[in-house]
Amino acid sequence: MSNSKVVAMGNDHVAHDLKFILKADLEEMGYTVINFGCDSSDAVDYPDYARKVAKAIIDGEAAWGVLVCGSGLGISIAANRYKEIRATPVHDSLGARLAREHNNANVLCLGAQTTGTWVARDCLKAFFATDFIADVHGFRVDMLKSM
Template sequence: MKLVIGSDHGGIRLKAAIVRHLEELGHEVKDIGPFENKSVDYPSYAFEVCRNVTEGHADLGILCCGTGIGMSMAANKVHGIRAAVVSDCFSAEMTRQHNNCNVLCLGERVVGEGLALKIVDSWMNAEFEGDRHQRRVDLITEYESNKR
């Protein structure tokens, strides 16, 4: 699977651990940065990850910051992105199965590295169930397309 990942300074260590983990599993990972621990503006990284997903350069995206909240707020401003910040494996599975989430957001200050890697695995191993869930995702997409 092709993934794109980014963070801000608050999620840089977690991002590095996730990249290592995904590469060890054989996934192709594009890390858009940052690569040094200095203050950066998270929306720029969120938008770049989302652009890679919406333009088809990656199947899924992952964003890390201190809480995951800022990244999810920025990511969900991008047309075609369904980002979710989660801190447990069940929510990670459900957001893929029921919401067809294409960007996972994690908080380095909220979840430890071990749990974060389990969340990533749960999210990536889950599949969108379609059917009634597709109808609901379509309603979101339709609203997003008509919004002015």
């Protein structure tokens, strides 16, 4: 079965509320969501959740990831430790669109403390509505793969 409509989600304790909102949006958009995140305010460590989502993508369980922490920064740094992951922190829908068009990002990172709920939802929609423009930008993404 194709995993192209499967999204792995991960988040820390700061971001469980936003995670559930984005999960519902993704399901409404027709995606199956695997929730690897934490579901409460009890303190956890964002690298653990970035690792779970990266592993799901590397193992072929999901094609996409959405990671949310306070800033969207720590969790993106953690996810980008994995060669197969192109995780981009995004703060508006233009950034979300360019992350797909130019960078072929496979993981969207959002900050629950830095991006309002409606902007985050807008970013999500833009990210998942946009295709990579491989014929123009593919050679640079290939360069990333070889680094």
